[in-house]
Amino acid sequence: MKRNLVIASTLMVAMLAMPALGQIIPGDSTTYPSVGILNSPHNLNNYPGVTVPGNRVCMPCHTPHNASVSGELGALWNHAVTQETFTMYSSSAGQPEPPSKLCLSCHDGVTAIDNYGGVTSTGIVLTGSENLGTDLSDDHPIGIAYPTSNPSEFNDPTGFAPGIGGGPGVQLVAINGLDRVECTSCHQVHNNGLGSFLRVPIQESYLCLQCHNK
Numbered sequence: 161m162k163r164n165l166v167i168a169s170t171l172m173v174a175m176l177a178m179p180a181l182g183q184i185i186p187g188d189s190t191t192y193p194s195v196g197i198l199n200s201p202h203n204l205n206n207y208p209g210v211t212v213p214g215n216r217v218c219m220p221c222h223t224p225h226n227a228s229v230s231g232e233l234g235a236l237w238n239h240a241v242t243q244e245t246f247t248m249y250s251s252s253a254g255q256p257e258p259p260s261k262l263c264l265s266c267h268d269g270v271t272a273i274d275n276y277g278g279v280t281s282t283g284i285v286l287t288g289s290e291n292l293g294t295d296l297s298d299d300h301p302i303g304i305a306y307p308t309s310n311p312s313e314f315n316d317p318t319g320f321a322p323g324i325g326g327g328p329g330v331q332l333v334a335i336n337g338l339d340r341v342e343c344t345s346c347h348q349v350h351n352n353g354l355g356s357f358l359r360v361p362i363q364e365s366y367l368c369l370q371c372h373n374k
């Protein structure tokens with residue numbers, strides 16, 4: 161009897177400690193919901209007016225062969241690549257390179273989202289706040305090296321917490337020997353569980369505080 165009570169109360173405590181269904185706890189990646197690409201805005205079939213043949217959702221962005229951008233950062237790219245010249249936040253940053261350039265190949269608001277391998281584009285471009293435009297000087301800087309010797313302002317990247325889907329959280333991208341902040345530092349293009357394709361929650365500014373020591 162006494163033993164049963166102990167078990168029951170232990171269970172109660174365990175249940176109380178469990179998060180309410182759907183509650184996101186920044187720092188506890190087991191509470192981050194996962195929403196795969198099929199049910200996300202990155203399934204172009206979900207965009208009004210666009211149809212991806214055979215519901216091949218990867219195809220607008222990737223191809224197994226003859227990619228339009230080569231090399232590891234090119235991610236076997238199958239989409240038209242932006243031809244725009246961008247105004248950067250930081251004057252020291254050069255023009256966007258992959259992976260950021262891949263994002264901007266739709267989010268520049270100029271390149272048609274349905275312009276990809278073997279498909280005749282109907283010329284649909286992103287509008288509204290999804291369209292970052294070609295002026296990136298009003299957006300969080302990208303294409304910049306992460307300051308490694310500034311511990312009072314920036315956290316040590318080896319301490320970045322895990323992210324959505326059991327994958328890496330905030331991450332830096334190695335380009336030309338520098339660890340840089342790019343679009344994919346904050347965004348996980350394949351998983352929309354946290355909304356805005358974020359790698360870690362924006363609640364309590366958890367995302368920002370991964371890097372910024374404020």
Ligand code: HEC
Nearest residue numbers: 197202203217218219220221222235259262263344349350
């Ligand atoms: C809207 C565009 C888009 C769609 C759709 C898309 N991806 Fe990606 N994918 C990217 C971009 C951009 C990168 C490179 C940046 C990065 O690694 O996050 C990438 C990288 C990858 C990588 C290498 C890095 C990693 O995350 O493992 C794999 C593998 C991949 N994609 C698989 C897929 C598969 C499989 C599908 C379909 C189920 C798919 N992607 C759909 C944009 C897309």
Ligand code: HEC
Nearest residue numbers: 201207220262263265266273290343344347349355356357
């Ligand atoms: C093939 C075109 C394409 C590419 C490439 C692409 N996106 Fe998107 N993205 C879209 C479309 C379409 C939407 C939905 C826009 C809408 O609903 O108005 C979207 C929406 C988003 C959203 C908003 C999601 C939400 O919850 O509303 C984010 C954030 C985003 N994309 C980031 C990225 C990043 C970062 C990359 C590169 C790693 C990228 N995208 C590459 C087409 C693309």
Ligand code: HEC
Nearest residue numbers: 260263264267289290292300301302342343345346356362
């Ligand atoms: C430092 C982190 C960070 C970087 C780098 C970053 N973003 Fe974002 N992005 C965010 C956050 C956070 C949000 C969600 C903002 C919100 O909900 O108010 C967002 C939202 C978006 C949206 C949705 C806008 C909307 O109003 O619906 C798009 C599209 C997007 N980002 C694309 C990009 C692209 C493309 C790049 C690279 C050029 C990029 N982001 C770089 C953090 C970042």
Ligand code: HEC
Nearest residue numbers: 300301304305306307330331341345346367368370371372
């Ligand atoms: C991946 C790491 C990373 C993440 C995540 C991140 N930042 Fe940054 N942020 C940087 C770096 C690096 C700089 C450039 C600092 C420099 O060049 O002095 C920067 C610059 C800034 C600046 C401009 C500072 C200046 O002096 O011009 C602001 C403001 C800022 N970030 C706010 C945010 C906010 C808000 C978030 C969350 C939505 C965020 N950051 C997420 C790394 C990050």
